[in-house]
Amino acid sequence: MDPIKNPYAPGAGQRPPELAGRDEQLRSFDVVLERIARSRPERSIILTGLRGVGKTVLLNALRSAAVRAHWGTGKLEARPDQRLRRPLSAALHVATRELGHPQGDDVDHVLGVIKAFAQRDSAPGAKLRDRWNPGIDAPAITGRADSGDIEIDLVELLTDVGGLAADVGKGVAICIDEMQDLHPEDVSALCAACHEIGQSGLPVIVVGAGLPHLPAVLSASKSYSERLFRYSRIDRLDRAAADHALQLPAREEGADFTPEALEAMYAATGGYPYFIQAYGKVAWDVAPRSPITVEDVAVAAPEAESELAVGFFGSRYERATPGEREYLRAMADAATAEADKAEDVQPDDVDSVPTAAVAAVLDRKPQSLSPARDALLKKGLIYSGERGRIAFTVPHFGRYLRSTA
Ligand SMILES: Nc1ncnc2c1ncn2[C@@H]1O[C@H](COP(=O)(O)OP(=O)(O)OP(=O)(O)O)[C@@H](O)[C@H]1O
Ligand SMILES: [Mg+2]
Structure with missing residues (x-):
């Protein structure tokens, strides 16, 4: 069928044509947003799951929900070789601007604190001109969030950002992808800061996503992390959701799958979102006409597998010695x-x-x-x-x- 109309989207973080099977997570997040805006206690959220299961896409969808609720939001992707200060200050810079607080002076103060927090990153004794410029258009505030102790600094930083959000009756969501890759000291400081902020009832939450062992990383860092975060396991889609993920986008283009084709697709993909998109993409292209049949799926399978072998599996296998x-x-x-x-x-x-x-x-x-x-x-x-x-x-x-x- 017409490849130009092909709706499927295999790729890391690629927004799927239909976000299937995640209604429960989306609904409960709306409740969290509403509760926090009303100063009700709520835990931060951690999405965990295997590669390609849809964590990044869901994290982005939750962030969009927060934006729709007029929250301030920012996102960062943790990397094993990077500390938290720079990416977090960039994320909070965005979040602070998104809040649209009417008092320019208050905003500038908070931006100045974010800048001070970011600039503390430079090595001890670094010259002023060597300092990283976070691109924040406000003078740095000295003496706040710049002690060099990441835990103290985070508490001060999030207190100020949370205060700004509370002023306008909104909240701030900090989205952290690949959270298992945070430096251990940063994990520990972040847990401690969330703990502290939660107790003061300030409207700040972390929405994290990571591999299945992320809860173990967090609880090894702070024993109270289980009470701090709500863990949501993002899994493969069940049969109904997987059918939905394939059929809805096809129908938008006036096409469909036969029931046998859907069954064959589920057998091949196991309901894993990345595989659904990869198979859907090839099946669409090889099918001469709608509906896509079980024969089309059989023709598509070797090509889909070889694309996965290169893009999904091979790229990872190659990283191993x-x-x-x-x-x-x-x-x-x-x-x-x-x-x-x-x-x-x-x-x-x-x-x-x-x-x-x-x-x-x-x-x-x-x-x-x-x-x-x-x-x-x-x-x-x-x-x-x-x-x-x-x-x-x-x-x-x-x-x-x-x-x-
Ligand atoms: N709920 C869903 N319904 C349909 N397709 C989805 C869904 N969630 C994710 N996808 C698709 O699956 C693929 C992988 O999604 P994503 O990159 O979010 O996974 P991930 O869990 O973040 O993977 P990784 O661990 O490698 O970062 C993308 O092509 C995306 O379009
Ligand atoms: Mg991801």
């Missing part, structure tokens, strides 16, 4: 072995494997594999949800590894 790749393959084999032991279980269904089983596959001592495992954890290719077990962060990664062996 030869030793790490050996470890990844052993994980896939260990999952197969685990599946063989049980009845009616496919290797794809095995969520995690014991690290000891991986060592057994390679016939090595577990300790000797720690460097490879730690490097893979750091690269975000695997995660450990419970002690002694590991899993791929990328869905169907084991299947990919087995098929390229």
Whole structure:
């Protein structure tokens, strides 16, 4: 069918033509916005899930909901090699402007505090001209949020920004993507600041998104984090939502899928949003006419798989060293072995494997594999949800590894 009209959107953070299966998260976020604006206690929100499951897209949708409620919002993506000050001050700069506070002096004061917070980033003893200029058009306020102790500074910063929002009866949402990559000190300071801000009833929340082990990262940092955040597991779509994600955009263009085609799509994609978009895109292009049939899906599958092999799996696999790749393959084999032991279980269904089983596959001592495992954890290719077990962060990664062996 006409490729120009193809509605599907495979790609990191690409807004899907239809955000399927997330109504509950969207609805409860509206309640959170409303409650916070009325000074009711509410927890910050953390979205967790595997790669390609739709965390970034949902985070963006929640941010849009906050914007529609006239909140101030800002977003940052954490990176392992970057500290929090710069990206957070840029995000709060945007959020503060979005609030549209009528009192210019008050706004300038808060902007000055944000600037002071940002500029504290420079190495000790750095010359003034070496300081990073956050592009804030207000003089820095000295003596506020610039002590150099990130925890103290964050509390002061968020207190001032929250105060500004409270003045206009709105709130501020700080969206943090890839939150598991924050520096440990920044995680700890952010938790402490949220704790403090929550107690003073100021309308500031963090909306974070990250890999499935993010809750473990937070609770390792502060034991009270479970009370601070509401965790929402973003999962693959169920059958109805997956059909919706495919059918609605097609119907907008006057096209459709046969019921058998939808069933085949679900079998191939497992309901994972990235795979739905990737398969949808190819199926649309190969189908000669509407409705898209099960035969069209069969023709599309090899092309969709090869595109995923390059863009989704391969790009990640390439980041691993030869030793790490050996470890990844052993994980896939260990999952197969685990599946063989049980009845009616496919290797794809095995969520995690014991690290000891991986060592057994390679016939090595577990300790000797720690460097490879730690490097893979750091690269975000695997995660450990419970002690002694590991899993791929990328869905169907084991299947990919087995098929390229
Ligand atoms: N609810 C949804 N319905 C349909 N498609 C979706 C949905 N959520 C996400 N997608 C699609 O899935 C793909 C991946 O989305 P996104 O980048 O948000 O995932 P992610 O969880 O942030 O992945 P990563 O961990 O790699 O950052 C995109 O192509 C997006 O359009
Ligand atoms: Mg993402």
